[in-house]
Amino acid sequence: MKHSFHAFSLLLLALVALLAVFLTSCEPKEDVVTADPGAVLTASVEMVKFDTVFTSLGSITKRFWVYNRNARAVKVDEISLVGAASTVARFKLIINGRDTTVLRDFELRGKDSVLVLAKVTIDPNQLDTAFVVMDSVRLRANGTTRYVRLRAFGENARYYDALPGFVVRIECDTTWTPRLPIVLLGTARVDSSCVLTIEPGTRVYLAPGASLEVLGRLRCGALDGPAVKFRGLRRDDFFDTTDPRYPPDDYSDDFKYGNTPGQWGWVVFVPSLGREATQENELLNTDLRNSTIGVIVSNRRFRRGHRVRIENCFIRNAYAAGVYGEAAGFGDGGVELLNTVITRCGERAVLGIGGGNWHLAHCTVEMGGALFLRRETEALAFKNAIALGSGVRAEKTTLTIENSIVWSGLSDDEGNLQNEILLLREGSNKDSLYTFRHNLLQTRFARFNTDGQTYGRNESGTNVLNEDPRFRNAGARIQSVKQDLRLDSLASPARRLGEPLSPPVPLDLIRTARNPTQPSAGAYESVP
Numbered sequence: 330m331k332h333s334f335h336a337f338s339l340l341l342l343a344l345v346a347l348l349a350v351f352l353t354s355c356e357p358k359e360d361v362v363t364a365d366p367g368a369v370l371t372a373s374v375e376m377v378k379f380d381t382v383f384t385s386l387g388s389i390t391k392r393f394w395v396y397n398r399n400a401r402a403v404k405v406d407e408i409s410l411v412g413a414a415s416t417v418a419r420f421k422l423i424i425n426g427r428d429t430t431v432l433r434d435f436e437l438r439g440k441d442s443v444l445v446l447a448k449v450t451i452d453p454n455q456l457d458t459a460f461v462v463m464d465s466v467r468l469r470a471n472g473t474t475r476y477v478r479l480r481a482f483g484e485n486a487r488y489y490d491a492l493p494g495f496v497v498r499i500e501c502d503t504t505w506t507p508r509l510p511i512v513l514l515g516t517a518r519v520d521s522s523c524v525l526t527i528e529p530g531t532r533v534y535l536a537p538g539a540s541l542e543v544l545g546r547l548r549c550g551a552l553d554g555p556a557v558k559f560r561g562l563r564r565d566d567f568f569d570t571t572d573p574r575y576p577p578d579d580y581s582d583d584f585k586y587g588n589t590p591g592q593w594g595w596v597v598f599v600p601s602l603g604r605e606a607t608q609e610n611e612l613l614n615t616d617l618r619n620s621t622i623g624v625i626v627s628n629r630r631f632r633r634g635h636r637v638r639i640e641n642c643f644i645r646n647a648y649a650a651g652v653y654g655e656a657a658g659f660g661d662g663g664v665e666l667l668n669t670v671i672t673r674c675g676e677r678a679v680l681g682i683g684g685g686n687w688h689l690a691h692c693t694v695e696m697g698g699a700l701f702l703r704r705e706t707e708a709l710a711f712k713n714a715i716a717l718g719s720g721v722r723a724e725k726t727t728l729t730i731e732n733s734i735v736w737s738g739l740s741d742d743e744g745n746l747q748n749e750i751l752l753l754r755e756g757s758n759k760d761s762l763y764t765f766r767h768n769l770l771q772t773r774f775a776r777f778n779t780d781g782q783t784y785g786r787n788e789s790g791t792n793v794l795n796e797d798p799r800f801r802n803a804g805a806r807i808q809s810v811k812q813d814l815r816l817d818s819l820a821s822p823a824r825r826l827g828e829p830l831s832p833p834v835p836l837d838l839i840r841t842a843r844n845p846t847q848p849s850a851g852a853y854e855s856v857p
Contacts, residue, residue: 349506359439363401368595369473370405377447379481380564383512384453384814388768391447395468397437407469408432418462419450420479451483457471457508459484460552491515496542499525507531512562513539521545521601529554534560540594543610544601550613551639557596561592566676589619589646590675597625598635610637619646620645626664629717634662642669650677655715656724658686664694668838670852676707683715684724689733689832693814693851696737696749697803708735712753726761732827734769734851746795748773769793769823769850774781796822816855824855
């Protein structure tokens, strides 16, 4: 009996041993830790590059992956930020979901990865130019150490901040210079008794919802010298180009926030409640991009409004309209656009309501495609009425467009060219006057009206209607930003279409001399 029990015990022990061996052999290979020195960590990128970061504001979050490309698991000794104690740049990591600058002693299964998020805040200093800050993330496993470099450019700036719903007042008679970029984190106001001067070459960056509000006077830029630039605050890609799902070669500069409509508010001119004098304002050689509305001239109280001259300017990628006026020029005010390009706006290039005085000369309006927006509205629209709380008010509109191009090339569902000029007149005011001379226009209405009246005039048949102006590259493909709106020197019907103006406009947008007797229509002179 004892012999039988002993034999049974041996058999049971053997079965347990076999079961242990079986269970061990069934452990997934990717869970078995290897100490092979060749089993190392790799990263999805060698360097994480941040776009220029304004000091104190902080960057967007970038990401990269740390891979174990081996079949077996590895013991990760360390993923850590090398310069965690830096006093210049404060890089921050989130490693595998943990907000930390170091993660040690954990296992990473075979063919698995760890997500690392990185961002940086750079402390201000006394430098006037952009400067480089660097750090690294250390990856260590099985005795091998590798690094992912972190690089950012820091830039000091002059900040104007305001809480949502409030404004920050710009000190009277202030001058913005190109020494440091200007950053508006909220709406900044020029009071009625003040003048803001923006020198050539100044860069103005605006946060979402931020605007420049002018109750006083704005003198922006100069016809000679570098352009003043208004841009959204973000300049990075909105696709993470470190993500292997989005190869960088698949996307162009279209996919940067700096080319995306609606990144900031507008530059708005509003008459002060207690001031009746007309203010003279200038936007010269100014490049406004990716706003909600480029320029607003508002006068809903029908006071003596601002006079605004927009000359040698480039307005692009506005979400709604390039220039918008409400009773603009009531009294002796008005809006004048000279040598200016307005392109790729979401709804209108120019919209004027409630009457006013408008003059467009040597302008190029090209509305063939707004980035990520489908437009079904006319490029230019003017009407003499405006809806107020007390009802509708109609006032005289005086509009003159000369030596200009209005074009999109867009067609309706039936293949007919889309109408790009809308003129509306409401109420009993019949004094509105719309004059078009020596233009190339895309319109279905030979006399430029939509209500059966003849207040729109094609003077002496001087306008060319519905002929392709033959830009060098209109960038018709909706994703293309590589636009060149200069004219084909030989084939363009806009060549020598214009007439000499008084006062003359002797130079075009890029300071090329115009033909003194037969200038080209549009902002660019046609040259051989």
